[in-house]
Amino acid sequence: MKFSRACLIAAPLCFAGYGVVRLVGRMDGQYGPGLDWQIAHLVNLVGLALFVPAVLGLRRQLPGRGRTFWTVVTFVGVGTSVVQFVIDVVAGLLASDKAGMSAISAQVSAIPGARIVFYVVGPPLLYAGLLALTIMLARAKAVAWWCPALILVGSILPVVSLDLIPIGALCVLAALVPLARGQLDTRRRETAAARS
Secondary structure: OHHHHHHHHHHHHHHHHHHHHHHHHHOOOOOOOOHHHHHHHHHHHHHHHHHHHHHHHHHHHOOOOOHHHHHHHHHHHHHHHHHHHHHHHHHHHHOOOHHHHHHHHHHHHOOOOHHHHHHHHOOHHHHHHHHHHHHHHHHOOOOOOHHHHHHHHHHHHHHHOHHHHHHHHHHHHHHHHHHHOOHHHHHHHHHHHHHO
Protein backbone atom coordinates (compact mmCIF):
# COMPACT_ATOMS: atom_id res chain seq x y z
CA MET A 1 0.00 0.00 0.00
CA LYS A 2 2.81 2.42 0.80
CA PHE A 3 4.31 1.86 -2.67
CA SER A 4 1.02 2.61 -4.43
CA ARG A 5 0.64 5.79 -2.34
CA ALA A 6 4.17 6.85 -3.28
CA CYS A 7 3.28 6.24 -6.93
CA LEU A 8 0.34 8.65 -6.60
CA ILE A 9 2.94 11.37 -5.99
CA ALA A 10 5.71 10.14 -8.29
CA ALA A 11 3.57 9.62 -11.41
CA PRO A 12 2.28 13.21 -11.78
CA LEU A 13 5.74 14.51 -10.82
CA CYS A 14 7.12 12.57 -13.79
CA PHE A 15 4.44 14.10 -16.02
CA ALA A 16 5.44 17.54 -14.75
CA GLY A 17 9.10 16.66 -15.38
CA TYR A 18 8.25 15.71 -18.94
CA GLY A 19 6.56 19.07 -19.44
CA VAL A 20 9.46 21.02 -17.96
CA VAL A 21 12.12 19.19 -20.01
CA ARG A 22 9.97 19.73 -23.11
CA LEU A 23 9.76 23.48 -22.41
CA VAL A 24 13.50 23.74 -21.81
CA GLY A 25 14.22 21.69 -24.94
CA ARG A 26 12.06 24.01 -27.05
CA MET A 27 13.97 27.11 -25.92
CA ASP A 28 16.73 26.60 -28.47
CA GLY A 29 14.29 25.66 -31.23
CA GLN A 30 15.85 22.20 -31.61
CA TYR A 31 13.50 20.00 -29.60
CA GLY A 32 13.56 16.59 -31.22
CA PRO A 33 15.42 14.51 -32.05
CA GLY A 34 18.06 14.76 -29.38
CA LEU A 35 18.87 14.18 -25.75
CA ASP A 36 16.20 16.51 -24.40
CA TRP A 37 13.53 14.75 -26.50
CA GLN A 38 14.59 11.33 -25.23
CA ILE A 39 14.86 12.41 -21.58
CA ALA A 40 11.42 14.05 -21.66
CA HIS A 41 9.75 11.02 -23.20
CA LEU A 42 11.52 8.50 -20.96
CA VAL A 43 10.52 10.48 -17.85
CA ASN A 44 6.92 10.43 -19.01
CA LEU A 45 7.12 6.67 -19.67
CA VAL A 46 8.27 6.18 -16.08
CA GLY A 47 5.27 8.23 -14.93
CA LEU A 48 2.92 6.08 -16.98
CA ALA A 49 4.40 2.90 -15.51
CA LEU A 50 3.97 4.30 -11.98
CA PHE A 51 0.31 4.99 -12.65
CA VAL A 52 -0.39 1.25 -12.77
CA PRO A 53 0.29 0.53 -9.06
CA ALA A 54 -1.18 3.93 -8.16
CA VAL A 55 -4.51 3.15 -9.81
CA LEU A 56 -4.53 -0.39 -8.42
CA GLY A 57 -4.11 1.14 -4.97
CA LEU A 58 -7.07 3.45 -5.60
CA ARG A 59 -9.15 0.55 -6.86
CA ARG A 60 -8.65 -1.35 -3.60
CA GLN A 61 -10.15 1.56 -1.68
CA LEU A 62 -13.31 1.85 -3.78
CA PRO A 63 -16.67 0.15 -3.36
CA GLY A 64 -17.34 -2.64 -5.87
CA ARG A 65 -19.67 -0.96 -8.36
CA GLY A 66 -17.92 0.55 -11.35
CA ARG A 67 -14.41 0.36 -9.99
CA THR A 68 -13.26 -2.44 -12.31
CA PHE A 69 -14.70 -0.77 -15.41
CA TRP A 70 -13.04 2.58 -14.70
CA THR A 71 -9.77 0.92 -13.72
CA VAL A 72 -9.74 -0.86 -17.10
CA VAL A 73 -10.56 2.43 -18.87
CA THR A 74 -7.64 4.09 -17.08
CA PHE A 75 -5.30 1.25 -18.02
CA VAL A 76 -6.36 1.44 -21.67
CA GLY A 77 -5.36 5.10 -21.51
CA VAL A 78 -2.05 4.21 -19.90
CA GLY A 79 -1.34 1.47 -22.46
CA THR A 80 -2.14 3.59 -25.51
CA SER A 81 -0.09 6.47 -24.09
CA VAL A 82 2.86 4.11 -23.60
CA VAL A 83 2.61 3.02 -27.24
CA GLN A 84 2.49 6.66 -28.37
CA PHE A 85 5.55 7.60 -26.33
CA VAL A 86 7.51 4.51 -27.39
CA ILE A 87 6.82 5.47 -31.02
CA ASP A 88 8.15 8.95 -30.28
CA VAL A 89 11.27 7.55 -28.57
CA VAL A 90 11.98 5.19 -31.49
CA ALA A 91 11.38 7.98 -34.00
CA GLY A 92 13.81 10.15 -32.06
CA LEU A 93 16.43 7.41 -32.17
CA LEU A 94 16.03 6.56 -35.86
CA ALA A 95 15.59 10.02 -37.37
CA SER A 96 18.28 12.64 -37.86
CA ASP A 97 15.90 15.61 -37.91
CA LYS A 98 12.35 16.70 -37.19
CA ALA A 99 11.20 15.88 -40.73
CA GLY A 100 12.50 12.32 -40.35
CA MET A 101 10.64 11.93 -37.07
CA SER A 102 7.45 13.19 -38.68
CA ALA A 103 7.89 10.70 -41.52
CA ILE A 104 8.25 7.80 -39.07
CA SER A 105 5.19 8.95 -37.12
CA ALA A 106 3.26 9.27 -40.37
CA GLN A 107 4.13 5.66 -41.27
CA VAL A 108 2.71 4.49 -37.94
CA SER A 109 -0.37 6.71 -38.31
CA ALA A 110 -0.97 5.24 -41.77
CA ILE A 111 -1.68 1.83 -40.21
CA PRO A 112 -5.49 1.52 -40.21
CA GLY A 113 -6.87 2.62 -36.85
CA ALA A 114 -3.49 3.44 -35.32
CA ARG A 115 -3.96 7.20 -35.24
CA ILE A 116 -7.43 6.95 -33.73
CA VAL A 117 -6.42 4.40 -31.10
CA PHE A 118 -2.97 5.64 -30.07
CA TYR A 119 -3.27 9.40 -30.61
CA VAL A 120 -6.92 10.50 -30.54
CA VAL A 121 -9.12 8.21 -28.41
CA GLY A 122 -6.80 6.05 -26.29
CA PRO A 123 -4.53 8.41 -24.30
CA PRO A 124 -7.33 10.69 -22.98
CA LEU A 125 -8.91 7.62 -21.40
CA LEU A 126 -6.21 7.76 -18.73
CA TYR A 127 -7.62 11.05 -17.47
CA ALA A 128 -11.24 10.03 -18.06
CA GLY A 129 -10.73 6.94 -15.93
CA LEU A 130 -8.82 8.80 -13.24
CA LEU A 131 -11.54 11.46 -13.13
CA ALA A 132 -14.24 8.80 -12.78
CA LEU A 133 -12.33 7.06 -9.97
CA THR A 134 -11.89 10.29 -8.03
CA ILE A 135 -15.56 11.17 -8.55
CA MET A 136 -16.44 7.78 -7.07
CA LEU A 137 -14.20 8.53 -4.10
CA ALA A 138 -15.79 11.96 -3.66
CA ARG A 139 -19.29 10.47 -3.81
CA ALA A 140 -18.26 8.01 -1.11
CA LYS A 141 -17.10 11.03 0.96
CA ALA A 142 -13.59 9.59 0.90
CA VAL A 143 -12.07 12.70 -0.70
CA ALA A 144 -13.11 16.34 -1.01
CA TRP A 145 -15.05 17.59 -4.05
CA TRP A 146 -12.06 19.58 -5.25
CA CYS A 147 -10.01 16.43 -5.95
CA PRO A 148 -11.99 15.44 -9.08
CA ALA A 149 -12.24 19.15 -10.00
CA LEU A 150 -8.43 19.39 -10.02
CA ILE A 151 -8.16 16.19 -12.07
CA LEU A 152 -10.53 17.75 -14.62
CA VAL A 153 -8.53 20.99 -14.78
CA GLY A 154 -5.26 19.05 -14.99
CA SER A 155 -6.55 17.02 -17.93
CA ILE A 156 -7.91 20.04 -19.83
CA LEU A 157 -4.84 22.31 -19.57
CA PRO A 158 -2.57 20.23 -21.88
CA VAL A 159 -5.37 20.17 -24.46
CA VAL A 160 -5.40 23.97 -24.42
CA SER A 161 -1.61 24.07 -24.88
CA LEU A 162 1.14 21.48 -24.49
CA ASP A 163 3.15 24.19 -22.74
CA LEU A 164 0.67 23.87 -19.84
CA ILE A 165 1.61 20.22 -19.20
CA PRO A 166 3.60 21.05 -16.02
CA ILE A 167 0.70 23.04 -14.52
CA GLY A 168 -1.78 20.32 -15.47
CA ALA A 169 0.43 17.69 -13.87
CA LEU A 170 0.70 19.75 -10.68
CA CYS A 171 -3.12 19.97 -10.56
CA VAL A 172 -3.27 16.16 -10.76
CA LEU A 173 -0.58 15.95 -8.07
CA ALA A 174 -2.54 18.27 -5.77
CA ALA A 175 -5.65 16.13 -6.26
CA LEU A 176 -3.79 12.91 -5.43
CA VAL A 177 -1.78 14.15 -2.43
CA PRO A 178 -4.60 13.52 0.09
CA LEU A 179 -4.83 9.93 -1.15
CA ALA A 180 -1.08 9.48 -0.96
CA ARG A 181 -1.01 10.80 2.60
CA GLY A 182 -3.47 8.16 3.70
CA GLN A 183 -6.35 10.55 4.29
CA LEU A 184 -8.55 8.20 2.29
CA ASP A 185 -8.30 5.50 4.95
CA THR A 186 -8.89 8.05 7.73
CA ARG A 187 -12.03 9.46 6.11
CA ARG A 188 -13.44 5.99 5.48
CA ARG A 189 -12.87 5.04 9.12
CA GLU A 190 -14.56 8.24 10.28
CA THR A 191 -17.53 7.64 7.95
CA ALA A 192 -17.88 4.04 9.16
CA ALA A 193 -17.68 5.16 12.79
CA ALA A 194 -20.35 7.81 12.23
CA ARG A 195 -22.72 5.22 10.71
CA SER A 196 -22.30 2.72 13.56
